[in-house]
Amino acid sequence: MMTHIGLLASIALNVILLGFVVFSARKNRLKKQRQKKPAFKTPANLRTISCPSCAQHIKFTLPIDGNKARCRKCYAQFKLDIDEHRNVYITEIKLPEDEQSIKSLADCYLILGLNADAIPMDIKAAYKKKISEYHPDRVGVLGIKIQQIAEEETRQINAAYAMLQEHGMV
């Protein structure tokens, strides 16, 4: 009888010890994971502002490089101010121009990823490649924000190609 109790007690003790070992290993692992995360990725540094021009949500992490931000949808540019409570305010807005970014042939080559000495065959090939990269068949599964960016890219690629055609470059 006494041996049974002794055996049971010894098993119980082993189970408790094992549980403790597993628990501390897990605790140490979690602690290590927490330490690995760089400080700037903590939610406390995440900020979201609404674009005053198109209401697109713009997310960023503090600190902000040069206190400047840009809307990915409408390309409006902002200057930001961060107060002592780390709240973010928009202090200056530069609204996007109508025919935004494409002003010269150099812009067209840049958008298509070409050198200025590209021949018509290169331009056509670059255009087809770029357009296919942002095609709805490819980005359709990637969520509405990515699709909006792809639409804007497509618009720019088409505008760049059209301008090159107008100037007889292709």
Ligand SMILES: [Zn+2]
């Ligand atoms: Zn915007």
